[in-house]
Amino acid sequence: MARIVVVTSGKGGVGKTTTSAALAAGLAKAGYKTVVVDFDVGLRNLDLIMGCERRVVYDFVNVINGEANLNQALIRDKRVEGLEILPASQTRDKDALTFEGVQSVLEGLAENHDYIICDSPAGIERGAHLAMYFADDAIVVTNPEVSSVRDSDRVLGLLASKTRRAEQGDAPVAEHLVVTRYAPSRVGKGEMLSVEDICEILSIELLGVVPESNAVLNASNAGVPVILEDGTDAGQAYDDLVARYLGEARPQRFLNEKKGLLGRIFKG
Amino acid sequence: MGFLDYFRSQQKKRTASMAKDRLQVIVARERSHRDGPDYLPALQSDILEVIRRYIEVEDDAVRIQVEREGDCEVLELNVTLPEES
Ligand SMILES: Nc1ncnc2c1ncn2[C@@H]1O[C@H](COP(=O)(O)OP(=O)(O)OP(=O)(O)O)[C@@H](O)[C@H]1O
Ligand SMILES: [Mg+2]
Numbered sequence: 001m002a003r004i005v006v007v008t009s010g011k012g013g014v015g016k017t018t019t020s021a022a023l024a025a026g027l028a029k030a031g032y033k034t035v036v037v038d039f040d041v042g043l044r045n046l047d048l049i050m051g052c053e054r055r056v057v058y059d060f061v062n063v064i065n066g067e068a069n070l071n072q073a074l075i076r077d078k079r080v081e082g083l084e085i086l087p088a089s090q091t092r093d094k095d096a097l098t099f100e101g102v103q104s105v106l107e108g109l110a111e112n113h114d115y116i117i118c119d120s121p122a123g124i125e126r127g128a129h130l131a132m133y134f135a136d137d138a139i140v141v142t143n144p145e146v147s148s149v150r151d152s153d154r155v156l157g158l159l160a161s162k163t164r165r166a167e168q169g170d171a172p173v174a175e176h177l178v179v180t181r182y183a184p185s186r187v188g189k190g191e192m193l194s195v196e197d198i199c200e201i202l203s204i205e206l207l208g209v210v211p212e213s214n215a216v217l218n219a220s221n222a223g224v225p226v227i228l229e230d231g232t233d234a235g236q237a238y239d240d241l242v243a244r245y246l247g248e249a250r251p252q253r254f255l256n257e258k259k260g261l262l263g264r265i266f267k268g
Numbered sequence: 269m270g271f272l273d274y275f276r277s278q279q280k281k282r283t284a285s286m287a288k289d290r291l292q293v294i295v296a297r298e299r300s301h302r303d304g305p306d307y308l309p310a311l312q313s314d315i316l317e318v319i320r321r322y323i324e325v326e327d328d329a330v331r332i333q334v335e336r337e338g339d340c341e342v343l344e345l346n347v348t349l350p351e352e353s
Contacts (some may be wrong), residue, residue, distance in 0.1 A: 017323045139307075145287075146287050146290060149291050149295075149318060150291060150295065150298075153295045153298065153299070154298065157298075157299070157302045161302075187284070188284065190282030190283070191282075191283055191284055192284055193287050193288060193291075194284065197288045200288075201288065201291050201292060202295075202297055203271070
């Protein structure tokens, strides 16, 4: 059985696509057959972050409309074995994705993948709803900033009520918090919400903290998921986060400028 | 404390704690609406309107939420009246 994971946030530009690419690459590196699906119809971006934009022939909507089959549309990553990308369509038609269409594509992908990562568009409208509807797990990406935290709380409300699991009365979607663009020095000065504050407000489990980092822009310039840049802080943060998602206990390394102290407190 | 000192101390105010306080209030309010029936926001603004026929109150004077106690639902209504002047 494939596990469907939505990466969502409400607010735009907080790091969903960056996180989706990192998570997918990390899971594939760990040996799981993984596909990452771009739900941002009309604003395709994941292909650029994954560095495969020139290899896009068919897309998600082509598959739904029967203009191509899954094998024709899936792009196999050249760096990581077992990693595939399903690009979004550039169509302007917002209704190009349908519930039935998305369901049948996800069922097709589930046949030969362990993880299906859904990169949600911003907002809480149809596209975001479709991306989360079939999810088993949700990665809620939040920046330490009021509007992002508030939107995350709204998204948590939707995950608890507007998903297939909620509607069918199954076990709820498992929610994991990822705080990105974290600047410990600003937190230390009292200028930025701390991870503790965010966890307290949202009351969900913290999966990981990704520091504000130049490595993210560099990696996106090069079309490499930042998790593959081993030597970088953001790359390591995502690596820890994926390991934790897979059940390994790893301390938080990037909560403090002087590494280690808060990390130890947060271990448990 | 001189004028400049005052100004500096204001600038140094820890904005993160303001952010946290504001978020706790707004998130609590949105959750109580979300978990309650769909008509709550409309009911809330109707009640506010009625109260305003008699008393001048702030926009956020009326707080309304549904609490579940066992198998019965309790509609909890809080109205903050202005301080006597
Ligand atoms: N940890 C980080 N440090 C620095 N910059 C970051 C970090 N994470 C993301 N960014 C930058 O933030 C911007 C938005 O990132 P990304 O595209 O992943 O967000 P998104 O949530 O997918 O946006 P959208 O809502 O538009 O889909 C990008 O320019 C990215 O480089
Ligand atoms: Mg995106």
